[in-house]
Amino acid sequence: MSDPVLNRPSPDPERDLAAWVTSYGPGLRRFFSRRAHDADVDDLVQDVFMRLQAVQLNAPIDNVERYLFTIARNVLISRYRRGKIRFHSLHEGYEDAPEMADDMSPERIVIGRQEYSRAVEVILNLPPRARAAFLFHRFENMTYQAIAARMGISKESVKELMHRAIVRISQEMGGDA
Template identity: 65%
Template sequence: MIERLDHDASNERASQERDLAAWLAHYGPALRRYFARRVGDAETDDLVQEVFLRLHAARRETPIDNVDRYMFAVARNVLISRHRSNQARGGEYHQRLDVLTEPVDHLSPERVAIGNEEYARAVRAILALPPRARAAFQFHRFENMTYQAIAARMGISRESVKELIHRALVRIAEDMETDA
């Protein structure tokens, strides 16, 4: 008995898949044209897929008498849902990356050289710090330690660590400014 039920369920699933494949072959191109006229090619395949997912889900619940009418009603509802979603998220204010009119800022040899110079100046400024300020700065910025952990490691108060890091930042900024 159980084997017969499994076989019947398997046949039903196979029948639904054949119907869905036939609908996709028959209605897919028309749906693509319908969506392409309204939203462009970029989203067409996603919207067609959404229609067939809804169609498949609805078909499980009740048989569909007029597939043409139902499919394009679902397509219209998918467009309405997409429009509402875009409005809610401010979709009309977003610009796709591939249609940006501004050129991509590539790393030119000049930019690389400037970056290397800035890096070297920053390293020189850090190395020129007094030893305790440099240690506190390095623990905080490079080892991601908290003020409390630095204080425990250096044997000083949390406020002293805060002051050391503040002085280090001021001195680094001054050194980089004068070095430029």
Template identity: 60%
Template sequence: MNEEQDNDLAGWIKQYSVGLRRYFARRVNDADVDDLVQEVFVHLQAKRQDTAIDNPQSYTFTVARNVLISHYRRQKTRSHAFQESLTHEMEIPDFISPERTAIGIEEYRRVVQAILNLPPRARAAFQFHRFENMTYQAIAKRMGISKESVKELIHRALVQIRQARGEES
């Protein structure tokens, strides 16, 4: 490309960039406008190396329209792929059968009964920690015992609950 053609392209950029920005701004997100304008000038530069262009304004906006169509197609493909991925993620992998519901209810009852059967201090420490979201330090202060004692009480409670559920500790 010689210097005259470089100046000519620079002139086109100066002359048509504002109009192209306005053209794209009405049709796409603001974040995409500059990229699309740049893409138009990349196409123009490639075309100008092969062939002389008789009507630069008409050709520039024809290229802009084609770039916009390509942009819409890319967006449609991306959104379709995104929707497919969401659809796959939202599928319920396992049907919740009445049998599974009954098993869940029975396990819930066993856990509640295990909590109720805990020694009073272990049950209190466990409830403070799990249901009231208290720290070991806060529980120790409230119960008037050491933090290590709270840890031990909660550990014992968890072991008993796991045993009640049929898990090994």
């Protein structure tokens, strides 16, 4: 059998494939090792050469390396899509999930407002330095170091003030805080 384009015997596709595996296999392994789990690398390389073998080429490949790495990229995309579909079936959507919270009834709204007012009152009744440290930390997101600098005390003193404030709030709120 001869190649009509070049008027010479056509190369053995099995021999070309074996040469390509030898030449480009290590490069493909490096390519996949940066983009996939190590356990999947050999399977991905095999997928590339299986796809190459399955393709009936009517024309010679000008740039074998570019062609192989294009196939490699497509193999990664296909693997990603299959994985996404596989795990999508395990995902439970919000519409199928049991209702997590009941509707905001007027009763719940009133109870929430009462608890909020109670918490504000407890915070306002803290000793002045503990209240200041608590407000700086919880409402102004200041670090203990920044609070210490602002109040002119040590970081350890801020920790102690925060501890006292939290214990007092917890006691006053009945352990609900």
